[in-house]
Amino acid sequence: MDRRSALKVLGLAGSAVTALVSLPKLAMASWAKTAFEARSGADALQNLYGGNATTPSDAVKLKAPDIAENGAVVPIEVETDMEADSIAILIEKNPSPLAGSFNLPAGTKGLVKTRVRMGETTNVTAVVKSGGKLYTTTKEVKVTIGGCGG
């Protein structure tokens, strides 16, 4: 099977999985809603993890473009070799900075790829929860009106 067919199969499987995992969300809605609607990254983390003390760490690898090709769909990848319980992504200048949080069952490789929206140049912070602590890496992603290149 080539990569394309594999991707298609995975894509189908993926949507099934999404449907399944979204069921428990109903139960969690009360606390996740607060975190996702929080107006600051610190509030979002407080709501999500019950604490917002973070430590910058090289063990959190954040891949994001220096300049976004399209601010509406900016590819973000977070990877860590730490034993991670959860990975969250904060877009500092978005009205609601928490763009996503991913709960990782024990033994899962800490790798998350997603796409986020940002209206203006902003810091992006990847947060990894490991051993009850929050580790972060931050990178600025520039959003520009484009054009005028030589």
Added chain:
Amino acid sequence: MSLSRREFGQILSLAAAGSMLPLTSRAESAMFDTAPYGQVRLMHITDCHAQLNPIYFREPNVNLGLYDAKGRAPHLVGASLLAEFGLKAGSPEAHAFTYLGFEEAARRFGKVGGFAHLKTLVERLRTEYGRENTLLMDGGDTWQGSATSLWTRGQDMVDACNLLGVDVMTGHWEFTYLEDEIRANLERFQGEFVAQNVKVSDDALFDGAEAFDEDSGHAFKPYTLREMNGFRVAVIGQSFPYTPIANPARFIPNWTFGIRDGEMQELVDQVRSEHQPHAVIVISHNGMDVDIKMAEVVSGIDVIFGGHTHDAVPVPVAVKNSGGTTLVTNAGSNGKFLGVMDLELSEQGVKGYRYRLLPVFANLLDADPAMSQLIQDIRAPYLPQLTEQLAIADDVLYRRGNFNGTFDQVICDALRVQLNAQISLSPGFRWGTTVLPGDAITFDNVMDQTAITYPETYVRPMTGADIKLILEDVCDNLFNEDPFYQQGGDMVRVGGLDYVVNPMAQMGSRISEMRLDDGSVVEATKSYQVAGWATVGSQSPGPHIYDVVAAYLRDQKTVRIQKLNSPVIRGVGSNPGLADYLG
């Protein structure tokens, strides 16, 4: 190791010994004396912008370097550049590398570049070194910049590069054609196209888009390995990282770019462990400041042959990193220069190098007959249109520099007059050739400044705040402290608008005191009619820019710049990248 700066200056100055005489064959041998050294000769052209025939090209008098880049190559102009590299004022090299005395020197030394003359030089360098031990690399911006390249969708340049013997290339403006056209041109191209930083997007892969490697997502071959003289040389491609931002993404929706310095490091490490090359080379379209930073953060590259920023830098910049030293070059534009680096190699890698950035003075080199014929054949169907004399230049008309050049002013004036606008905007491209006073401005010349695949113009109301936002945004692409956030063009050109710029200020506060030509203050909430071209988002509705400019010039008869809308520069103090500035 490399020539010292002093030796370099001496050799180049030989040609100037008879400086009151026309260029002679004696000067020719001095100018192109490249005594072979080492075992492998790497030749480099970049950013020729489809200039098949010899041209004039005025180097900038404003090329500001800020923060760490202040006073460092390539941010040196005029006398500062001559002093740094030991070049003699009044010499042919001083003319090639600086704007000093441009008009007089251009008349004395004649035109530069041209593929027929370049072909003669390349053949000479290959023959004297041993053809099989040489490699000719092209950094891209080759298929765009002239009427014939636009009208043949880059195909004329593919044919010219095949005849020139280009072995490896990467790209930028090549990506302003459509994917099918790009693939057809690459099919026709007899060399290899390499790019480690162009990926097929996940969505496009999912929909079945073509890729060089579906697993890695590389749209093109990331590197090639060449064996010469018993040594292996790896050449990695680095295309312009911000193509879908600086140019329309709509032409190439399947591809995604970026600097991808982390992946560059992984690739260098992989190439070194898999093939044990004696040298690892990058052919790059990053722009020089981005290349210098990439050389700091990525280790294991011996030389980055750079382009994009059109900087004619006579001596490589040696950049220290965790793995040793990486050399970074930049080889000018418009076919004006040929970079030549001879490498001394051993089993342990690069032992030494010699580098020359040779100015291609057309008067010193015979035109290669086969290339001349090809160029003639390419142009023949279009010749009547190309040679139309639209007006006579009464000033030196040029573009290059951080702010408005005189030819930009002509374009901006044309936009305002023809489209009835108060203010005009024109992109800060770095390509575009120069016209001397007294010479006719032909349609060819206009196309040299405007031949792009998104030439449509617009005229629409904008508030003063909108206009400031645009100026601030482009200014940050030019003057951001971190080179990885710079896109490598110059400042957007303006017509009917004066302003003050403080490049050292933070984004959002660099631009102030915006005024119309009549002196009235541009108000944030007031609406102004603004004309422009080269929109990257969606296609604009107006006539093509080259037709707008041509119509304007036909009415003008002679062109003298009445007012140059170049901003007042504040906050940079004395800077070796700024001289003879009138703003």
